[in-house]
Structure formats: structure tokens, C-alpha cells
Amino acid sequence: MAIQTNNSQDISWVLAQIEHIAQFGQNASGITRLAFTDDDLQARKYIIELMQSAGLAVITDAIGNIIGRYEPEGINPEAATVMTGSHLDTVPSGGKYDGVLGIVCGLAAVSRLKTRDELKHPLEVVVFAAEESSRFSFATIGSKAMAGLTNPAVLKRIKDHEEISLASELEKIGLKIDNALNAARPANSIKGFVELHIEHGELLDEKSINIGIVDRVSAPTRLKITVTGMPGHSGAISIAERQDALVSASLIVLAIRNIAAEYEYKGAIGTVTILKTRPGAINVIPGKVEMWVDIRGTEHESIVEMLQEIKDAVSSIADDNDTAVAIEVLASEKPVSLSQNLNQIIETVCSKLRLSSLRLDSRAGHDAMNIAYVAPAGLIFVPCKDGVSHNENEYINPKDIEAGLDVLTETLYQLAK
Ligand code: GLV
Numbered sequence: 001m002a003i004q005t006n007n008s009q010d011i012s013w014v015l016a017q018i019e020h021i022a023q024f025g026q027n028a029s030g031i032t033r034l035a036f037t038d039d040d041l042q043a044r045k046y047i048i049e050l051m052q053s054a055g056l057a058v059i060t061d062a063i064g065n066i067i068g069r070y071e072p073e074g075i076n077p078e079a080a081t082v083m084t085g086s087h088l089d090t091v092p093s094g095g096k097y098d099g100v101l102g103i104v105c106g107l108a109a110v111s112r113l114k115t116r117d118e119l120k121h122p123l124e125v126v127v128f129a130a131e132e133s134s135r136f137s138f139a140t141i142g143s144k145a146m147a148g149l150t151n152p153a154v155l156k157r158i159k160d161h162e163e164i165s166l167a168s169e170l171e172k173i174g175l176k177i178d179n180a181l182n183a184a185r186p187a188n189s190i191k192g193f194v195e196l197h198i199e200h201g202e203l204l205d206e207k208s209i210n211i212g213i214v215d216r217v218s219a220p221t222r223l224k225i226t227v228t229g230m231p232g233h234s235g236a237i238s239i240a241e242r243q244d245a246l247v248s249a250s251l252i253v254l255a256i257r258n259i260a261a262e263y264e265y266k267g268a269i270g271t272v273t274i275l276k277t278r279p280g281a282i283n284v285i286p287g288k289v290e291m292w293v294d295i296r297g298t299e300h301e302s303i304v305e306m307l308q309e310i311k312d313a314v315s316s317i318a319d320d321n322d323t324a325v326a327i328e329v330l331a332s333e334k335p336v337s338l339s340q341n342l343n344q345i346i347e348t349v350c351s352k353l354r355l356s357s358l359r360l361d362s363r364a365g366h367d368a369m370n371i372a373y374v375a376p377a378g379l380i381f382v383p384c385k386d387g388v389s390h391n392e393n394e395y396i397n398p399k400d401i402e403a404g405l406d407v408l409t410e411t412l413y414q415l416a417k
């Protein structure tokens, strides 16, 4: 698809780009652009061309993050970078804005800043690779590598549900997983990172507030639970004799839902998101169920307590139903506090622009939570209509996009001047 060039500083350019990028992976039920699939690769290629046409120097780093860099004339090229960005990959049947907003607005903000004097720092717009955990059940891969939070041994174990490895997908774009650590940025090389993102929740929309300023970001804890029973004839074996793995799994789904409802008010929540039943035949009692659990929270202690309650409930349900169970902890990340300095800058920018703002916590994960380990990081939210996201009906009012772009631009300026 041809590049859309008009004035890249304009909000109309931003809106047109968002519509254009939505075509990569568009299908009857939304946008499916899973990390490193053909649709994602095409969208990445489009963004690279867009960055080049905007005069940015573009590289792809060792984990597949795309970095477009603008170096103002006459500055010290060693000066720490002011960085913005987000992700291009989506969940299955996702919306247009999650991730894309931060990239397109990042490019527009840099275009606007190019016309400003007094910039003392290079600006970078980053497309973080594989932010969504939908494909690899592993979140924010690109930003973790950039922040030095992972290593080749861990990355080599990452596979999707079809057993396709991250390593082989990286190889397709000419990258070797053994070199992934080269994506890590040295300490002090990033002056500040600011991500613009859809809220993924309904607080801002409900309260009619223009801008959310994020204090803390939830990080995921992920479980894989395997319940094993005994497959058998679904007509011939009496109910009392069965070891039905799906019956156990169903009770586990409900138990996790009830535990989550209790912890929701203590800063943690949990969801069973995937169930796979084996052998999966209409006339066979399920002998095995694999289930995946997504736990999120901003209160680490609550997450730890909730995890223990889930483990206890799972064991006792499995016992009561004559099934065996194994629990594998796939991820246990800690919630992250973002930069208070940066948040004050964002707040001041909002009041100068006469936009209402609200401090809040993010109940979703974001690349900013990883970059926060190596640089002051900020996360700016714009309202998402009715809190709908990870859904094809995700929508942001163009006025809110404009406000988000203005706040992002001015915040980056405050860091770069
Ligand atoms: C973000 O999309 C997440 O899954 O937290």
C-alpha cells in the first residue's frame, strides 16, 4: 500500500495513517496482526517507509524493534535520546488504536518538533516488537530486550501455540536470537521515554477527562494449568466412574473468577483466557485440559496472595474430582511505578494546554513499564469509548487523539529542549 504523505504534523494525517494501518490484518471481525506474522511484517515495512519519508534514520535492532531517529542539526550526537513509541501488533480481532496510536502520534510529534529551535537531544520513535502476549503468551518482548530484562535462554524457549519459535520468526527478518541482548540500551542513554496509548478502561470516558497520567502499571503473572483425567467412552462410563478433566477445569475457571472478584478491590485480578480440551472428540470424555491464566495487578502483595489462593483452590478441586493437576508459572512480573518527575511535566503541559487530566493506574501492561527500568518513563492515556478495547469496536474520538498528540509533543519538547 502506498505511503500517505500529506502534512505529517496534522491531526488529519494522523487519523488517515491510523485508518491506513488498520488495513494490515483487517478481517471480518476486526484486526488480527499478531507479532511477526505476514500482516505484522507488512505493517512494519510500511512504518519503515513512512519513517524514511519523514527524514528519520531507521534501524531495526537485535530483537526487531524499529527505531526512527531524528538528530537536530548541531547537537551533541552522544546526547541522551528522548524516546517515544508503542507497538504495531494486535490481539486477535483487535482494534485500530491499541499501540498504533502511540507510533503514529510519535511520528507526528517528531515532525512538529523538527520545526522548533533549541532541541538539544535526539528524538527517537520506536515500534516495539511483539508487545501483545497473544501470539507467544509472553508480553512486551521488544521493550524487555531494550531494557535488558531478558536473555537469550529465556527468549529461545518462546513458542506460539503452533510451536513456531520466536527464534525462527526473528531469523525470517535476518535476526539471530543469540544476539538479542544487543538490543539493550546502555544506562543513561535514554533521557526520557513517553508513550501515548488508549486507556484500555473506562475511567476517563466516564468522567469526561481528556488525559490520563499513569502512576503505576500492572504487570502480568501467567499460569499454565494442566488438568489430567482419564479419557473414555462418553456413553458407556457412568458419571460416578469418570475422571473428567473438563469438569475439573470448569470448576477451576469458576474458582479463579470468584477469587478474582474478591481481589479486584485489593489491586489484583485474574482471568482464565484459554482452554484446550483433549482429545476433543464428541464421543470421548475429556482426558486432559490445558488452561492459561492471566493475572494482573498493581499491588504486588495482593498478587502473591491471590496466586497462593488460586494454587490451593486448583489442587483441592483436582483432588475432589479425581484428576491430577500441574501448575506452571510462565511469568511473574512486578508492577512498575513510572517517573513522578515526568508525570509532573505532563500535568503542567496539560494545564498549559487547558486540558483536564487525571492520575490513574494502568490495569494493562505497556512497553513503558519495561523502559522504566532504564530511563524515566511516562505513559499518557486518552479516553477509549465505553472502555472497549482488545475488541474490534475500540474507538477514540478524534478530538481526544488531537489532545493526546498535543500533550505528547509538548512533553517530548520539555525533555528535548
Ligand atoms: C496489553 O494489551 C495487555 O495485554 O496488557
Ligand code: MN
Pocket: 091, 098, 132, 390
Ligand atoms: Mn493491547
Ligand code: MN
Pocket: 087, 098, 099, 131, 197
Ligand atoms: Mn497496547
Ligand code: MN
Pocket: 131, 132, 364, 365, 366, 367
Ligand atoms: Mn499492551
